[in-house]
Amino acid sequence: MGGAFRRFRVARKLPESSVITSFHLTPADGGPLWDMRPGQYLTLRIPLAEGPVLRTYSLSCPTEGRDHHRISVKREPQGAGSGWLHDRVSEGDVIEIAAPRGSFCLDQTSERPVLLLAGGVGLTPLLAMLHALAQTSRRVWFIHAVENGEVQALRDEVAALADVSGGLITALNVYRTPSEQDRATARFDAEGVIDRALLQSTLPLDDYEVYLCGPTPFMVAMWRVLTGLGIAPARIAYEFFGKGGSLAALAATPAPLVQADRRMPTRAPQSLSKLDFITDPDARALPERPAQPGLAPADGASEVVFARSGVTVPWSDAATSILELAEGAGLAPAFSCREGICSTCSCRIDEGSVDYFSDPLDSPRPGQVLICCSRPTGRVVLDL
Numbered sequence: 001m002g003g004a005f006r007r008f009r010v011a012r013k014l015p016e017s018s019v020i021t022s023f024h025l026t027p028a029d030g031g032p033l034w035d036m037r038p039g040q041y042l043t044l045r046i047p048l049a050e051g052p053v054l055r056t057y058s059l060s061c062p063t064e065g066r067d068h069h070r071i072s073v074k075r076e077p078q079g080a081g082s083g084w085l086h087d088r089v090s091e092g093d094v095i096e097i098a099a100p101r102g103s104f105c106l107d108q109t110s111e112r113p114v115l116l117l118a119g120g121v122g123l124t125p126l127l128a129m130l131h132a133l134a135q136t137s138r139r140v141w142f143i144h145a146v147e148n149g150e151v152q153a154l155r156d157e158v159a160a161l162a163d164v165s166g167g168l169i170t171a172l173n174v175y176r177t178p179s180e181q182d183r184a185t186a187r188f189d190a191e192g193v194i195d196r197a198l199l200q201s202t203l204p205l206d207d208y209e210v211y212l213c214g215p216t217p218f219m220v221a222m223w224r225v226l227t228g229l230g231i232a233p234a235r236i237a238y239e240f241f242g243k244g245g246s247l248a249a250l251a252a253t254p255a256p257l258v259q260a261d262r263r264m265p266t267r268a269p270q271s272l273s274k275l276d277f278i279t280d281p282d283a284r285a286l287p288e289r290p291a292q293p294g295l296a297p298a299d300g301a302s303e304v305v306f307a308r309s310g311v312t313v314p315w316s317d318a319a320t321s322i323l324e325l326a327e328g329a330g331l332a333p334a335f336s337c338r339e340g341i342c343s344t345c346s347c348r349i350d351e352g353s354v355d356y357f358s359d360p361l362d363s364p365r366p367g368q369v370l371i372c373c374s375r376p377t378g379r380v381v382l383d384l
């Protein structure tokens with residue numbers, strides 16, 4: 001766990017727009033690149049004056065046929081990580097990075113047509129998915145909503161994939177406020193926002209799998225449009241970028257916060273409402289599994305005793321982690337990343353042991369466990 005980070009050299013620093021820059025990263029030791037799944041992210045250890053912090057950035061590169069990892073980072077006004085990368089990192093510098101993580105990934109076993117809906121810098125994980133889809137015979141629509149051509153990144157890369165797809169990939173650019181230069185060069189396909197009328201006029205009737213990524217108001221609007229068009233929530237995978245804050249309070253606040261870039265889809269899974277973010281640009285909601293209606297005891301003697309709450313719950317395969325088991329029992333443990341990165345969910349273990357299905361980036365202190373990425377190996381007693 002202590003060796004989870006590797007040193008990578010910045011082989012290239014490439015501005016992609018007025019606000020987004022790509023960083024091409026190669027192993028400093030000359031070793032192999034990591035395997036990755038389309039949609040995953042890298043975790044960077046950022047050396048700030050007050051101490052190192054962790055920030056995560058989506059991989060925007062293809063999964064195959066590459067000699068570097070690539071992240072494409074938007075400069076955020078108050079973003080410690082993005083500011084450090086944009087202002088202080090140069091080609092040749094070395095960065096500490098942990099292996100790809102994240103469950104917002106393309107389902108590469110499916111043959112359904114795919115709709116990729118990106119808002120702003122939310123195109124980064126979806127671009128990695130598009131590269132993978134370009135190697136298949138699946139029909140794909142890639143729709144990117146952005147302010148204008150000045151801030152749009154990687155447009156030509158998307159267009160090139162569509163151009164050689166033989167009609168399998170359709171790419172549309174929707175500019176909210178196109179400039180005169182955008183109009184003169186015909187860089188966009190629609191003006192305004194992605195709405196019901198645009199999707200109805202663009203998409204044939206079919207059983208789509210949808211992948212969403214972008215700022216919170218974009219996510220809210222798209223969720224409502226898509227479900228209003230009859231797309232089942234189970235067919236919609238999503239990842240949020242944008243300022244987060246306490247989503248427990250935001251989800252309970254009426255519509256004005258949606259307009260202020262502060263709220264998630266009203267029908268998003270319940271566990272997302274508790275997420276406090278550690279990522280940069282300051283928020284990433286990991287795709288969640290639907291809440292389970294009940295917990296049936298699994299075979300064997302595994303159970304978790306939440307001592308301070310006075311609750312004992314048999315282990316169930318309906319939960320993927322002790323954190324999910326606790327949430328299913330009505331408890332509300334503290335957490336942030338749900339990926340073993342931030343240690344927010346750490347709690348004391350008084351009896352028993354756990355297995356980690358996702359190794360923590362840093363080992364928990366002696367006598368502590370991370371409940372977001374572990375399962376009990378038998379009877380476990382936690383100070384929770």
